[in-house]
Structures are given as structure tokens and as C-alpha cells.
Amino acid sequence: MNIAAHEYVMVYVVAANMDEARSIANVLVASRLAACVNILGSVTSVYRWEGKIEEATEVVLVAKTQAALFDDVRGKVKDIHSYAVPCIVAYPMADGHGPYLNWIHNQT
Numbered sequence: 001m002n003i004a005a006h007e008y009v010m011v012y013v014v015a016a017n018m019d020e021a022r023s024i025a026n027v028l029v030a031s032r033l034a035a036c037v038n039i040l041g042s043v044t045s046v047y048r049w050e051g052k053i054e055e056a057t058e059v060v061l062v063a064k065t066q067a068a069l070f071d072d073v074r075g076k077v078k079d080i081h082s083y084a085v086p087c088i089v090a091y092p093m094a095d096g097h098g099p100y101l102n103w104i105h106n107q108t
Contacts, residue, residue: 008104009090011063011073014045016082021059024077033073034063035107066108067092 011034015021018039025037040060047054065073070090077088093101 006092006094007067008093008096008101009065009067009070010093011061011065011070012087012089012091013061013063013077013081014043014087015059015061016056018042018059020082021061024080025061025063027076027080028063028065028073031076032108033069033076034065035104037061037063064104066105069108 013024015024021039025034025039028034028037038061040062042057043060045056045058047056063073067090073090074088077086081088
């Protein structure tokens with residue numbers, strides 16, 4: 001199967017803690033919305049919220065999926081995420097290893 005990399009995205013999500021990150025990752029993979037989710041670990045985030053500069057320790061996830069599934073991924077993450085405004089951002093894949101892209105296709 002010849003698949004174009006632009007048909008796939010990496011979805012960047014930030015979770016409140018490791019338990020939430022694992023929950024999101026498991027739901028996305030179990031529901032076949034993502035082929036794989038990497039949990040990168042904790043990061044320090046500095047951001048403006050409700051007029052104040054805040055700092056928090058959060059956990060970064062990167063999900064690999066088909067671009068056509070992004071709306072469903074976003075909806076599922078919003079449903080289970082603890083934040084009122086979670087970070088859910090898709091980045092298109094410019095290129096990729098064909099067998100890996102085929103694997104993503106077959107898992108989602």
C-alpha cells in the first residue's frame with residue numbers, strides 16, 4: 001500500500017498528570033483512534049490563565065494517527081480530559097517511513 005505522509009498527523013496533547021496521560025493514551029489506542037501514543041513525561045508549562053501568569057507541571061503525549069481521524073481524537077480527548085481548555089494540536093507529517101505509515105493505517 002502506497003500511503004502519503006500528509007494523510008497522517010502527530011497529535012500533541014498536554015495532560016494534568018501521569019494518570020490522566022495514561023488514561024488518554026489507553027483510550028485512544030483501545031478505540032483505534034491512534035496507532036501509538038508516546039508519553040514523554042513531565043514538563044514545566046508557563047502560561048497565562050484568567051489574567052495571571054501560571055506555572056504547572058504537566059505530562060506531554062504525542063499520538064500518531066490518520067489526519068481523517070483528528071476530529072474524533074480531539075472529541076475523545078476533550079471528553080475525558082480534566083482541563084476546561086485542553087491542548088490538543090495536530091501536526092501534519094511531512095514525510096515518513098512507508099512501512100511505519102502503513103502500520104499506522106492498519107491500526108487505526
